[in-house]
Amino acid sequence: xxxxxxxxxxxxxxxxxxxxxxxxxxxxxxxxxxxxxxxxxxxxxxxxxxxxxxxxxxxxxxxxxxxxxxxxxxxxxxxxxxxxxxxxxxxxxxxxxxxxxxxxxxxxxxxxxxxxxxxxxxxxxxxxxxxxxxxxxxxxxxxxxxxxxxxxxxxxxxxxxxxxxxxxxxxxxxxxxxxxxxxxxxxxxxxxxxxxxxxxxxxxxxxxxxxxxxxxxxxxxxxxxxxxxxxxxxxxxxxxxxxxxxxxxxxxxxxxxxxxxxxxxxxxxxxxxxxxxxxxxxxxxxxxxxxxxxxxxxxxxxxxxxxxxxxxxxxxxxxxxxxxxxxxxxxxxxxxxxxxxxx
Amino acid sequence: xxxxxxxxxxxxxxxxxxxxxxxxxxxxxxxxxxxxxxxxxxxxxxxxxxxxxxxxxxxxxxxxxxxxxxxxxxxxxxxxxxxxxxxxxxxxxxxxxxxxxxxxxxxxxxxxxxxxxxxxxxxxxxxxxxxxxxxxxxxxxxxxxxxxxxxxxxxxxxxxxxxxxxxxxxxxxxxxxxxxxxxxxxxxxxxxxxxxxxxxxxxxxxxxxxxxxxxxxxxxxxxxxxxxxxxxxxxxxxxxxxxxxxxxxxxxxxxxxxxxxxxxxxxxxxxxxxxxxxxxxxxxxxxxxxxxxxxxxxxxxxxxxxxxxxxxxxxxxxxxxxxxxxxxxxxxxxxxxxxxxxx
DNA sequence: ATGAAAGCGCTAACAG
DNA sequence: CTGTTAGCGCTTTCAT
Numbered sequence: 281x282x283x284x285x286x287x288x289x290x291x292x293x294x295x296x297x298x299x300x301x302x303x304x305x306x307x308x309x310x311x312x313x314x315x316x317x318x319x320x321x322x323x324x325x326x327x328x329x330x331x332x333x334x335x336x337x338x339x340x341x342x343x344x345x346x347x348x349x350x351x352x353x354x355x356x357x358x359x360x361x362x363x364x365x366x367x368x369x370x371x372x373x374x375x376x377x378x379x380x381x382x383x384x385x386x387x388x389x390x391x392x393x394x395x396x397x398x399x400x401x402x403x404x405x406x407x408x409x410x411x412x413x414x415x416x417x418x419x420x421x422x423x424x425x426x427x428x429x430x431x432x433x434x435x436x437x438x439x440x441x442x443x444x445x446x447x448x449x450x451x452x453x454x455x456x457x458x459x460x461x462x463x464x465x466x467x468x469x470x471x472x473x474x475x476x477x478x479x480x481x482x483x484x485x486x487x488x489x490x491x492x493x494x495x496x497x498x499x500x501x502x503x504x505x506x507x508x509x510x511x512x513x514x515x516x517x518x519x520x521x522x523x524x525x526x527x528x529x530x531x532x533x534x535x536x537x538x539x540x541x542x543x544x545x546x547x548x549x550x551x552x553x554x555x556x557x558x559x560x561x562x563x564x565x566x567x568x569x570x571x572x573x574x575x576x577x578x579x580x581x582x583x584x585x586x587x588x589x590x591x592x593x594x595x596x597x598x599x600x601x602x603x604x605x606x607x608x609x610x611x612x613x614x615x616x617x618x619x620x621x622x623x
Numbered sequence: 624x625x626x627x628x629x630x631x632x633x634x635x636x637x638x639x640x641x642x643x644x645x646x647x648x649x650x651x652x653x654x655x656x657x658x659x660x661x662x663x664x665x666x667x668x669x670x671x672x673x674x675x676x677x678x679x680x681x682x683x684x685x686x687x688x689x690x691x692x693x694x695x696x697x698x699x700x701x702x703x704x705x706x707x708x709x710x711x712x713x714x715x716x717x718x719x720x721x722x723x724x725x726x727x728x729x730x731x732x733x734x735x736x737x738x739x740x741x742x743x744x745x746x747x748x749x750x751x752x753x754x755x756x757x758x759x760x761x762x763x764x765x766x767x768x769x770x771x772x773x774x775x776x777x778x779x780x781x782x783x784x785x786x787x788x789x790x791x792x793x794x795x796x797x798x799x800x801x802x803x804x805x806x807x808x809x810x811x812x813x814x815x816x817x818x819x820x821x822x823x824x825x826x827x828x829x830x831x832x833x834x835x836x837x838x839x840x841x842x843x844x845x846x847x848x849x850x851x852x853x854x855x856x857x858x859x860x861x862x863x864x865x866x867x868x869x870x871x872x873x874x875x876x877x878x879x880x881x882x883x884x885x886x887x888x889x890x891x892x893x894x895x896x897x898x899x900x901x902x903x904x905x906x907x908x909x910x911x912x913x914x915x916x917x918x919x920x921x922x923x924x925x926x927x928x929x930x931x932x933x934x935x936x937x938x939x940x941x942x943x944x945x946x947x948x949x950x951x952x953x954x955x956x957x958x959x960x961x962x963x964x965x966x
Numbered sequence: 967a968t969g970a971a972a973g974c975g976c977t978a979a980c981a982g
Numbered sequence: 983c984t985g986t987t988a989g990c991g992c993t994t995t996c997a998t
């Protein structure tokens with residue numbers, strides 16, 4: 281099960297040539313065909329495989345990129361991870377997943393841990409972006425790309441999306457299908473997405489553009505189904521709503537369950553929208569109308585940004601944005617699902 | 624953003640002591656308090672952080688463990704990943720996620736890639752276990768732990784579960800609540816879980832122990848919701864069933880959707896069970912009765928096995944098993960959800 | 967085109 | 983307790 285591996289020196293000896301020639305032959309740079317042939321044969325016989333650590337030490341590159349998130353259980357991050365992996369793998373980069381969620385370590389601590397140089401770059405999607413984190417990122421010894429808030433003013437590469445505008449799309453859609461009493465279940469306000477989404481909801485439900493009659497907000501403790509269920513109960517208990525906008529799909533599912541508890545049908549009595557357009561939302565019953573924030577796309581873009589950074593020298597920081605778009609499904613169907621009920 | 628890091632030599636110079644003393648002082652092994660103080664101060668001033676690559680090369684340890692799965696999008700693997708991470712992180716190990724799913728690379732190729740030595744061990748949960756894979760694992764230069772089939776005869780550490788017995792539990796439960804016409808939606812038969820679950824279903828529905836009247840199987844192309852939907856349509860179109868056992872939660876959700884399309888209520892007209900006891904099953908409507916295979920527990924155990932291997936010398940291969948257990952929820956509620964319908 | 971040798975950053979013998 | 987030194991496996995000058 282555990283056998284020691286052949287080194288380049290052994291290949292060199294076997295081939296009867298110098299170490300340098302062996303290395304060159306294996307990389308196909310400036311070696312005669314005969315030499316290449318000879319070395320390749322020796323390498324094959326010994327089952328040689330270059331050692332990543334030795335290589336890294338010499339080249340000062342680890343060929344690894346880290347992806348750090350608060351909670352890898354959130355489907356949004358899984359989507360990002362998949363996308364990141366798809367972009368980086370073809371370039372010979374491995375992806376190391378780091379989670380700040382269940383451990384006590386703050387995201388800033390995690391960024392600081394990059395100083396041990398086990399990775400060539402980092403993609404991080406922080407829930408909260410405070411000064412400590414910004415400082416840690418700016419002092420990081422390797423390129424860092426942030427998925428979330430734009431940090432242009434600090435010279436940090438970032439991939440953002442306009443979730444506030446996305447919330448506006450959700451509200452507009454609900455008004456369009458005739459809903460007038462709109463509730464909003466948001467996550468914690470001290471998080472980047474929580475703050476942005478609240479801004480979006482407030483903007484969409486105030487001023488002349490808002491053709492509805494009533495708007496109110498209830499805050500969940502977290503961006504999870506359980507928290508959404510509790511917040512949904514509180515919000516719906518007050519009565520009088522015909523639609524609820526949730527700050528993400530998990531919260532929306534919680535709200536729908538809360539509605540069920542109270543005997544409210546979705547979308548008949550209550551239309552519900554989510555955000556993130558996750559797989560779970562697509563397959564939920566009723567399937568969830570949701571604002572896509574292009575998770576996979578953001579992951580892809582972030583991966584390309586790090587790739588450029590680790591490859592080239594210093595360029596100005598770049599900001600990329602992905603536009604939100606609404607995906608309408610059953611949870612806001614204009615006509616309450618009468619046929620579905622019929623048997 | 625990118626600043627070069629201080630090395631041990633620089634710390635030594637700064638402290639005015641030798642390289643060796645510096646290393647020792649920083650590790651707290653055999654250095655005088657005065658020396659430790661001096662070196663620590665110098666290290667702090669320079670913001671020194673030990674280089675992982677140099678350390679790895681010297682110690683012949685990378686402090687990394689890889690986790691390889693077919694599809695990181697599957698919630699089961701995410702649960703395992705979380706558990707693995709929780710066990711390994713406190714021991715200073717990082718987790719590298721490798722996916723074989725969307726790329727063409729076979730699991731065997733992936734195992735062979737370990738030969739570059741970028742990791743101290745591997746946890747792999749393969750969908751199919753053929754001779755090529757077994758050979759690759761046996762020849763791997765680092766310890767490999769398999770989550771899935773027991774591979775004791777090959778001297779490979781493994782964590783398994785008895786999903787066949789789990790299927791038996793699901794069938795027994797359905798019979799108990801009075802169902803007699805049982806359908807089974809399985810995934811591909813040429814996969815390890817597919818084969819085991821088929822065996823379990825066949826055993827549970829044949830012989831005198833089976834008090835039902837009818838049993839039939841329909842195969843999905845994959846262990847996904849989409850495949851479950853299609854297989855569910857085929858199975859239910861034939862009619863006459865009052866219960867369906869699905870080989871995992873995702874397939875079960877697909878089946879429930881197919882039932883909805885045909886106007887069948889769950890659990891009223893059709894009881895449905897899943898397997899894996901995933902989060903998505905818990906929050907689905909109706910919530911899913913499911914056979915837990917202890918995903919998190921299996922991840923934890925696998926992590927402990929690699930940890931033991933990378934720490935110690937060669938021990939005999941160990942096999943660990945996690946027992947399945949049924950979790951009953953709404954999708955098989957004995958009394959069809961009459962109250963729920965009432966408003 | 968090939969070989970000799972330096973050195974990436976670190977730890978661990980070995981001497982003193 | 984401290985310093986000197988070797989060397990992990992590799993790439994890359996620098997000579998030849």
